[in-house]
Amino acid sequence: MVNYKKILLVDDDVDDRQIFEQILLEADARILLECAGNGLGMVTLLDHTPDDALPDLIILDQNMPKMSGKESLLFLKDSTRYRHIPVIVYSTYQIEDFYLECLRLGAQDVVAKPDTIQSYRDMIDHFLHSTPSTG
Numbered sequence: 001m002v003n004y005k006k007i008l009l010v011d012d013d014v015d016d017r018q019i020f021e022q023i024l025l026e027a028d029a030r031i032l033l034e035c036a037g038n039g040l041g042m043v044t045l046l047d048h049t050p051d052d053a054l055p056d057l058i059i060l061d062q063n064m065p066k067m068s069g070k071e072s073l074l075f076l077k078d079s080t081r082y083r084h085i086p087v088i089v090y091s092t093y094q095i096e097d098f099y100l101e102c103l104r105l106g107a108q109d110v111v112a113k114p115d116t117i118q119s120y121r122d123m124i125d126h127f128l129h130s131t132p133s134t135g
Contacts, residue, residue, distance in 0.1 A: 004128065006032045008055035010042045010072060012064040016113075020059075023120045027128060039067025043075065046082060055085060057127065061113065062091030062098075070102060077106035088127065090114075 007024070011017050017035045024033055034055065036042040046054065058076065062069035069089045076082045086108040091098070099110045109130075114120040 004028075004031050004056040006034065006053070006055045006057075007127075008034045008036065008042065008045070008058045010036045010039060010058065010064070010069070011061040012037050013061070016061070019114075019117065019120055020124070023117070023124050027121070027124050038064045039069070039072035039075065042072055043067075051081070054082070058085055058087045059127070060087060060089045062089055062093055070098075070105070073102060073105050073107055090123070 009017060009020055011020070014037075021033050021035070024031055034045065036045050039060075042058070042060075049055075060069035060072050064072075067075075069091060073087055073089060076085065076087055083106070087106065089102045089107050089110045090113045091110070092113045094112050102110045111123060111126075112119075114123050
């Protein structure tokens, strides 16, 4: 089981962020969730975060304005400061080539974006109970 203290969710959909936050709170209230509305917001947030307070996991929505999930993944994995942080991409776009490319770029996993409350619970449960790979 993974022991995350802090997760960063990057998603432009406010409703999705609120659902994620509520379900994460139900699953483990000890985990701090920070959110950014897009990849540029993620960069700003991370750049203002001390090294000892960086997230233990970053979850990226693929379909965002200004900086997509894949572009955000590229930024993270090209950075010596952030490349150690496990990243999961979630997307409604589930084509095998996209999945394989994200893994090649360093994503720990690529999953289907939840569309029901139960699928959010299942996804979060999977994140919290799977062993992260280092990327």
